[in-house]
Amino acid sequence: xxxxxxxxxxxxxxxxxxxxxxxxxxxxxxxxxxxxxxxxxxxxxxxxxxxxxxxxxxxxxxxxxxxxxxxxxxxxxxxxxxxxxxxxxxxxxxxxxxxxxxxxxxxxxxxxxxxxxxxxxxxxxxxxxxxxxxxxxxxxxxxxxxxxxxxxxxxxxxxxxxxxxxxxxxxxxxxxxxxxxxxxxxxxxxxxxxxxxxxxxxxxxxxxxxxxxx
Numbered sequence: 001x002x003x004x005x006x007x008x009x010x011x012x013x014x015x016x017x018x019x020x021x022x023x024x025x026x027x028x029x030x031x032x033x034x035x036x037x038x039x040x041x042x043x044x045x046x047x048x049x050x051x052x053x054x055x056x057x058x059x060x061x062x063x064x065x066x067x068x069x070x071x072x073x074x075x076x077x078x079x080x081x082x083x084x085x086x087x088x089x090x091x092x093x094x095x096x097x098x099x100x101x102x103x104x105x106x107x108x109x110x111x112x113x114x115x116x117x118x119x120x121x122x123x124x125x126x127x128x129x130x131x132x133x134x135x136x137x138x139x140x141x142x143x144x145x146x147x148x149x150x151x152x153x154x155x156x157x158x159x160x161x162x163x164x165x166x167x168x169x170x171x172x173x174x175x176x177x178x179x180x181x182x183x184x185x186x187x188x189x190x191x192x193x194x195x196x197x198x199x200x201x202x203x204x205x206x207x208x209x210x211x212x213x214x
Contacts, residue, residue: 014060057093
């Protein structure tokens with residue numbers, strides 16, 4: 001049950017088991033009313049009514065370049081994120097944000113599933129605020145940002161992997177982004193994983209941004 005002091009957040013489930021872990025780490029905040037919708041549910045009408053103070057685009061097994069699979073997520077990013085609605089993209093959501101603003105994606109030569117890397121923070125920004133450098137992060141992805149091609153100037157590239165063996169095969173691995181003008185954020189890794197250090201702080205940083213939204 002919501003109250004006048006609560007904030008409502010939408011979590012988009014892209015048919016992924018990690019959604020339940022994300023649900024737990026977000027909903028544990030007592031003032032958060034969390035709604036989970038599958039990516040084929042017409043949640044746009046709920047957003048249009050200004051029901052939510054923020055949206056989390058969860059991970060998933062598909063590609064953000066698959067319009068049928070990711071299309072509604074894309075509309076949330078481009079139609080509502082650019083109007084000031086806070087958005088946090090996790091894994092697939094990160095890739096979708098990067099792609100929506102003109103970034104190229106590629107299939108990793110070495111897919112990373114259930115592997116721990118360390119994080120090199122270049123700019124803490126909003127989501128990584130008060131997160132120390134070189135922490136452990138958990139990764140599950142086979143698609144990644146292609147940094148050999150033109151990078152979106154509207155996005156800050158906040159963090160990369162640090163001394164990861166996969167870098168020798170995949171090239172530089174982008175792990176966190178933030179839009180320069182709008183409250184749109186992305187993490188390639190999984191903050192909800194027990195193996196990611198300070199993961200709860202990262203999601204709390206997003207929730208704090210949503211609280212400012214009202």
